[in-house]
Amino acid sequence: MLHGVSLYVAERLADMIAELRCGDRDIQIGLSRLRFELTAHCHGKSPWRARTSLDVIMLLDAPSWAALTGLIDEFPVMHGAIAAALDAGRSKTRSVDPNAFEFISQNSQIASIRAFVEKLPDALMGKRST
Numbered sequence: 001m002l003h004g005v006s007l008y009v010a011e012r013l014a015d016m017i018a019e020l021r022c023g024d025r026d027i028q029i030g031l032s033r034l035r036f037e038l039t040a041h042c043h044g045k046s047p048w049r050a051r052t053s054l055d056v057i058m059l060l061d062a063p064s065w066a067a068l069t070g071l072i073d074e075f076p077v078m079h080g081a082i083a084a085a086l087d088a089g090r091s092k093t094r095s096v097d098p099n100a101f102e103f104i105s106q107n108s109q110i111a112s113i114r115a116f117v118e119k120l121p122d123a124l125m126g127k128r129s130t
Contacts, residue, residue: 005076034053
């Protein structure tokens with residue numbers, strides 16, 4: 001079950017990155033490198049090996065980066081940034097404890113992860129330079 005979480009998130013992120021265009025050349029190169037790494041390691045069923053390339057996401061949205069580093073791991077966890085992203089429409093503050101995470105053990109958490117992944121393009125594309 002947990003391995004499937006990492007693979008699902010990594011594959012969706014690689015698909016999203018294919019659609020991202022950024023006016024900053026260095027960020028665009030980093031996104032292309034991340035997509036390449038994610039694709040290669042997803043084929044090998046070990047997407048966490050692309051984690052070092054995730055740093056480019058921090059330049060677009062730091063809370064999304066924190067959530068993704070927790071999810072794309074050999075033993076994925078649910079970072080507090082996921083709940084913050086899902087509550088963003090209801091709350092004006094987006095403060096997240098950097099040490100807040102939960103082990104994934106319930107179907108409701110999987111549903112939250114899927115909802116987070118669905119909102120991820122807005123977080124990443126909404127902050128890009130065109």
